[in-house]
Amino acid sequence: MKIQFAALILLAASTLSAQTISPLFGEHGRKASGSFTVTNNSLYPTVVTIQPMSFSLGENRSQQLSELTGVDLKLSEMSVRLGPQESRELFYDARCTTSDHCHFAIFANFFDGRKLDSGVTVAIHLPYSVYVCQKAKGCKDRTHNEEFHIQ
Numbered sequence: 611m612k613i614q615f616a617a618l619i620l621l622a623a624s625t626l627s628a629q630t631i632s633p634l635f636g637e638h639g640r641k642a643s644g645s646f647t648v649t650n651n652s653l654y655p656t657v658v659t660i661q662p663m664s665f666s667l668g669e670n671r672s673q674q675l676s677e678l679t680g681v682d683l684k685l686s687e688m689s690v691r692l693g694p695q696e697s698r699e700l701f702y703d704a705r706c707t708t709s710d711h712c713h714f715a716i717f718a719n720f721f722d723g724r725k726l727d728s729g730v731t732v733a734i735h736l737p738y739s740v741y742v743c744q745k746a747k748g749c750k751d752r753t754h755n756e757e758f759h760i761q
Contacts, residue, residue: 628650628651628652629648629649629650629651629652629656629718629720629734629736630648630649630651630736631646631647631648631649631718631736631737631738632646632647632649633646633738634737634738634739635738635739635740635741635750636738636739636740636741637741637743637746637747637748637749637750638704638740638741638742638743638746638749639742639743639744639745639746639749640710640742640744641705642702642703642704642705642740642742643701643702643703643704644701644702644740645699645700645701645702646699646700646702646716646718646738647697647698647699647700648690648692648697648698648700648718648720648736649692649696649697650692650693650694650695650696650697650720651695652694652695652722653694653695654694654722654723654724655691655692655693655694655722655723656691656692656720656721656722656723657689657690657691657692657720657721657722657723658689658690658691658692658698658718658719658720658721659688659689659718659719659721660685660687660688660689660700660716660717660718660719661716661717661719661735662678662681662683662685662714662715662716662717663675663676663677663678663714663715663716663717664676664677664678664679664680664681664714664715665713665714665715665739667754675715678714679708680706680707680708680709680712681704681705681706681707681712681714681742682704682705682707683702683703683704683714684702684703684704685700685701685702685716686700686701686702687700702716702740704740704742705742706742710743710744711741711742711743711744711749711753712742713739713740713741713742713753714739714740715737715738715739715740716737716738716739716740717735717736717737717738718735718736718737718738719733719734719735720733720734720735720736721733741753
């Protein structure tokens with residue numbers, strides 16, 4: 611059992627260092643059009659699925675995730691297949707539907723198809739956060755200050 615757990619940790623560690631998303635967040639004014647890049651640095655092909663989620667900031671700066679609400683979002687792709695050491699730029703257009711500002715996360719879920727002997731499939735979920743405000747500059751900081759009631 612300890613050997614299987616150690617194998618899981620090693621596999622996850624090697625996979626974690628091999629998958630990236632950049633940049634980590636985007637700040638936008640009223641019109642939110644942008645892009646982010648998903649990269650597979652490993653020697654194996656991988657499938658990346660895209661999953662938009664709403665998030666709220668809770669106590670101790672924790673994040674609670676939920677189904678995407680309050681945002682009209684268009685994505686260029688919902689899934690991509692990346693070859694070894696390949697990158698792909700994905701595009702989005704977003705509009706807040708319930709107020710003049712909103713924030714949400716776009717998760718890139720990496721699956722390389724490998725399974726452990728126990729049948730467990732390892733997946734890596736990396737977020738790209740989007741902040742939409744009246745003015746783009748400082749949008750992320752203003753959102754965090756409002757959520758945490760910082761004056």
